Ligand SMILES: [Zn+2]
């Protein structure tokens with residue numbers, strides 16, 4: 001089996017893996033790098049331009065896994081695009097949103113090569129997308145010539161419990177198997193139940209390592225953490241301050257909204273409107289509409305009915321009054337420039353009455369990361385457009401992760417029992433932790449830290 005890591009960076013970056021299993025090429029994920037701009041943000045498709053990519057399989061609809069799908073299809077126009085059925089309902093929305101974001105960045109940040117693809121291109125490629133239920137074996141090498149005694153490789157999606165539609169990918173050849181975790185969560189979230197990766201066995205495992213550099217504090221539980229969040233929100237609202245939870249539109253937004261819906265229905269949080277972003281609304285609607293197809297908790301909870309959700313209009317974040325205790329659950333999770341979370345944050349940071357609570361990963365090199373790192377009362381540069389601001393608002397962080405905790409992933413390695421594990425989707429310190437732990441716990445397993453564009457014969 002031959003694997004090429006196409007991520008242009010050594011950290012989480014843009015996920016994309018080429019795998020050749022018994023002569024059949026498959027591209028797994030086609031992401032974009034959230035911190036790089038223009039063509040720099042793309043996976044290194046140029047390295048595999050001469051490969052025969054029969055199919056492109058998408059693990060889930062976060063940008064770092066699907067954001068460059070139209071570019072990948074320019075290299076491999078004959079490829080089918082395979083994903084879980086739930087991702088199938090999301091993917092076009094995500095890609096059209098990417099076009100809008102890129103256009104805005106071209107106009108406002110002067111990135112001339114944007115947009116890298118157009119709305120028309122998204123519409124043109126959409127007919128080759130195919131959605132599949134979890135745990136159905138798919139013959140992905142459909143155009144390969146059947147030969148005597150030859151079993152075609154197959155692909156199967158496993159529920160990864162990370163965000164709606166998220167999947168781990170099992171590729172089975174005649175002689176060997178590969179499992180790619182995508183982004184995975186081994187504990188129940190508020191809506192989504194944990195991954196169903198039971199009984200996964202494979203010769204080669206490609207694994208995410210997001211939380212390798214993060215130990216859970218002693219006594220940590222998700223329940224106590226959500227309770228801490230609820231009490232913090234209540235405290236800020238009671239003093240007339242507003243609360244901003246910067247979140248990603250797909251997944252985290254719906255998980256936080258579900259918490260609030262439960263709190264309000266149980267009388268633990270006073271009912272009040274919640275302001276969300278336009279894209280957050282779209283994905284919330286899809287979470288509601290596809291509730292019956294989803295392996296989830298509270299299957300009858302419809303967020304749009306349980307909550308009074310108000311979509312923030314373009315530009316409203318810079319104008320609306322913040323007194324009187326408002327609740328905002330809006331993008332972007334890292335408060336990147338030109339987002340509602342950034343614009344609201346800019347107005348809240350200097351006001352000690354307001355609170356900004358983070359509920360997900362924040363890269364240190366983003367406005368959100370810089371806000372978190374700044375000491376209380378200190379001046380710091382929030383972003384190039386906001387300039388230097390003084391941190392006076394309340395800032396806190398709540399660990400409501402949608403990624404597997406590192407010890408759960410380590411246990412999973414033992415279940416899969418591969419001959420080789422390839423460590424991806426993590427910072428260097430995270431991958432190093434896994435390398436050391438796997439080496440001491442499972443000494444027979446070969447561990448690979450892939451380099452950018454490196455070919456792995458595994
Ligand atoms: Zn993800």
Ligand SMILES: [Zn+2]
Pocket residue numbers: 015062064065183425
């Ligand atoms: Zn990811």
